[in-house]
Amino acid sequence: MSLLLRERDIERAVLGELTPADEARLFEHLHGCAPCQARYDELTKVKSFVDGAAVVHARARARLVAAVDRLPAGRGAQERQDRSRRSRWLPALFVLAPAAAIVVWLAKPAAPPNKTVDEVTMRGGADPTPTSATPTLIIYASRKTGPARHGPVRLVAELPGSGEARVSLSDYLQLGVRGLRAAAHVRVAGLDDHGSVHDYLPDTVALPAARTSALGRSVELARDHAPGTVKVVALFSDAPVSDGAVMDALAGRGSAGVVTGALVIEP
Amino acid sequence: MVTCAMTFGGGHRLTSASGSFEASCVCYSRPRGPVAAAVAPARVDSDTEARFRRGEREAFLSVYETHAPAVRRLVGRFFGSPFEREEAVQEIWLHVHRIAATFDPTRGDLAPWLRVVAANRCKELLRALGRRPDPRIELADVHAEEPAGAGPENAARTARAREALTRFEAQLSREDAIVFRLSLVEERSHDEAARAAGISARRCKYLRMKLLVRAAADPALRAALAEVTEP
Numbered sequence: 001m002s003l004l005l006r007e008r009d010i011e012r013a014v015l016g017e018l019t020p021a022d023e024a025r026l027f028e029h030l031h032g033c034a035p036c037q038a039r040y041d042e043l044t045k046v047k048s049f050v051d052g053a054a055v056v057h058a059r060a061r062a063r064l065v066a067a068v069d070r071l072p073a074g075r076g077a078q079e080r081q082d083r084s085r086r087s088r089w090l091p092a093l094f095v096l097a098p099a100a101a102i103v104v105w106l107a108k109p110a111a112p113p114n115k116t117v118d119e120v121t122m123r124g125g126a127d128p129t130p131t132s133a134t135p136t137l138i139i140y141a142s143r144k145t146g147p148a149r150h151g152p153v154r155l156v157a158e159l160p161g162s163g164e165a166r167v168s169l170s171d172y173l174q175l176g177v178r179g180l181r182a183a184a185h186v187r188v189a190g191l192d193d194h195g196s197v198h199d200y201l202p203d204t205v206a207l208p209a210a211r212t213s214a215l216g217r218s219v220e221l222a223r224d225h226a227p228g229t230v231k232v233v234a235l236f237s238d239a240p241v242s243d244g245a246v247m248d249a250l251a252g253r254g255s256a257g258v259v260t261g262a263l264v265i266e267p
Numbered sequence: 268m269v270t271c272a273m274t275f276g277g278g279h280r281l282t283s284a285s286g287s288f289e290a291s292c293v294c295y296s297r298p299r300g301p302v303a304a305a306v307a308p309a310r311v312d313s314d315t316e317a318r319f320r321r322g323e324r325e326a327f328l329s330v331y332e333t334h335a336p337a338v339r340r341l342v343g344r345f346f347g348s349p350f351e352r353e354e355a356v357q358e359i360w361l362h363v364h365r366i367a368a369t370f371d372p373t374r375g376d377l378a379p380w381l382r383v384v385a386a387n388r389c390k391e392l393l394r395a396l397g398r399r400p401d402p403r404i405e406l407a408d409v410h411a412e413e414p415a416g417a418g419p420e421n422a423a424r425t426a427r428a429r430e431a432l433t434r435f436e437a438q439l440s441r442e443d444a445i446v447f448r449l450s451l452v453e454e455r456s457h458d459e460a461a462r463a464a465g466i467s468a469r470r471c472k473y474l475r476m477k478l479l480v481r482a483a484a485d486p487a488l489r490a491a492l493a494e495v496t497e498p
Contacts, residue, residue, distance in 0.1 A: 009477050030350055038351050044349040045492050047481045049428060050452045053327040060353060064331065064360050068324060071364070146354045151395040170391045186426070223365065267387075 006036060014043040020066055025057070100244050101253060107155035136160075137188065137213050137234040139174035139257050141142040141167045161233065162194040166264045168228055173263075175201055177234075180208040183213055186215060187232060187241035190263065191250045193228035200232070203240045221265060230263040282491035284288060319367055327364055335360075340386050345400060359388045424494040432493035435482060438457055442466060446474040447482075 009026050013020045018026065048056050048121040050095045141158040150172065157165030158178075167173065175188055188201035201216040233249040235241045237258045249258045268428050293355040309398050311319070311326075318326035339356055363384055378416035390400050430491050436444055450471060462470035483486055 011479060017473065017478065027354070028352075031354075037348070042483050042489075043479060044497075046488070047451070047479060048349065049492055049495065050432065050482070051454055056341075056349070056353065056455050060339075061331070062336070062355055063357055065328065067357070067361055068364055139325045143391065144358070145392055145395040146358055168391070170388075170395075189350065220365075222362070 001209050007039065010036060010040050011043060013057070013059075014040065017057050020062065023063070035087040037147075038181075040079045040146070060071045101248050108232050125201055135177055135179040135184070135236055135259065136262070137232075137235075138178055138193055139145065139165050139167075139196060139232075139261075139263075140174040140176065141165070141171040142174070142218075143168065155261075157261060159232065159259050162261070164229075164262040164264055166230075166266065167221065168266050169221050169225060171221050173221065175215045176212040178212045180213075180236075182207055182238075183207050185240050187246060188232065189246045189250060190232045192225065192230045196224070196225065196246075197250065198224070199246075201234075225265055227265050227267040230265060231262045232260040232263055278388055297481070311377065313372070316370075316372055319377075320372075322364075322367055325365065330377065330381075331360060331365075334381050338381060341382060341385050343387055345386075345393060355389055355392055358392060359385045362388055421495070424491075428488070428491035428495050431485075431488045434480075435485050435488050439478075443474060443478060444469055447478045450475045451482075456491055 006029070009018065009022065011080060013026050015025055044056065056135040056190075084140055094250055098219075137157075138155065139159070140153050141156045142153045145151045153174070156167055156173075157163075159165075177186055184206055185203050186201060186206045187199075187203045190198040190200055192198065198219075200219050206213055206215060233246070234250055235245055236259070249260070276461055311330055315326045315329050318332050333456075336355075338359060339352075342352050342355050342359065346355050363381065366384070370377065393400050393498075436447060439447060445464040446460050449455045450457065457468040457471045460475075461468040464471065466474075
């Protein structure tokens with residue numbers, strides 16, 4: 001787009017004459033263009049002063065309504081229900097999971113070491129592999145800087161190596177995995193200080209790759225976390241990872257194929 | 268033991284708080300200071316609050332209508348640029364919509380909760396941009412008692428800007444002055460402004476844009492507006 005057209009767009013945006021789609025495009029451009037942003041500020045200051053910011057307020061309301069309407073209906077309530085549902089079942093999980101683990105352990109025939117549910121069989125079945133080849137869970141974090149913008153992406157942890165990751169409540173997390181030698185089921189969960197279990201990555205099949213592979217969707221910590229420490233476990237297996245295996249791992253049992261670390265969430 | 272991390276610095280004594288719950292009550296129920304004053308005492312009824320917590324769209328918009336001016340004023344303390352301010356306001360209200368269910372009316376009113384959410388989000392956005400919140404925001408919080416832009420100094424600056432605007436309008440032709448007043452200042456429709464000026468609506472739309480650019484280029488008006496802290 002030429003500079004002249006951009007200038008016209010800025011003037012029309014300040015006067016509230018742009019369509020929402022054009023306005024969104026212009027605002028995206030303004031985030032990365034200091035001269036255009038300065039021009040927008042200059043014109044907005046004049047317009048807001050003469051009209052008591054009527055256009056700015058009307059435009060802000062229209063943008064917000066459009067953004068809210070794009071969200072799933074009743075999202076806040078849904079989150080609340082999800083949280084209370086998790087809380088309701090949590091005590092039962094802590095009682096049932098150890099019992100289930102004991103039953104499984106008693107009933108299970110002697111299995112080869114690499115064939116249990118939560119073992120690292122993606123390395124190549126029974127092939128002996130050096131311990132240094134343990135798959136690594138990578139945690140990246142990025143902070144939201146605007147409705148559709150994120151700050152720089154930081155590498156905050158390589159588990160089990162770094163042990164813990166320090167992140168902020170306003171961060172978004174993206175998980176990745178490195179060091180797989182074959183396709184494997186991966187599941188990542190966390191247990192916070194309040195006893196809530198967070199399913200960060202439902203059972204997902206990850207493929208071996210030379211570089212780090214991103215897994216799942218990003219996790220918005222502000223949605224259902226509070227400042228504190230979250231124990232994080234990543235389970236790698238050649239079979240789908242069950243809820244019981246996750247609960248065992250969170251309880252510190254069944255260490256084969258489990259990568260453990262911690263998220264320290266700061267306010 | 269008081270473990271409350273004050274969101275805004277300064278001189279407020281926490282007398283009886285033990286544990287994080289009470290501490291956080293004290294933290295967001297604190298009634299004084301300009302940041303407190305920046306959020307107007309406007310309230311929504313408890314039914315609307317309850318629906319707001321459940322994530323209902325209409326209740327959220329009702330809360331927005333009631334508290335938006337105060338939140339906007341608060342955001343103006345952190346961001347000088349109108350563009351950044353608009354983006355921050357959007358981000359804050361979307362954040363409020365996301366975390367509406369976490370608002371607990373038994374721990375305090377909605378306005379202080381919004382104030383804390385907004386201020387914390389502003390600080391986070393500034394940090395994400397690699398900037399630090401202006402320390403004067405905390406100083407003003409302790410000493411001043413009125414919303415930003417309401418002090419005598421800013422009133423004088425605003426008066427100077429109004430004078431500059433009057434001088435600018437006086438330079439305009441009759442046609443331009445009518446369009447400027449009706450279309451740009453009073454936000455009347457193009458048809459209405461065009462009828463008053465005796466021109467076509469198309470020309471009115473053109474003049475509106477030209478007059479905005481001309482006003483922004485006026486040196487006296489620019490200088491006067493540069494001193495006004497809050498639009």
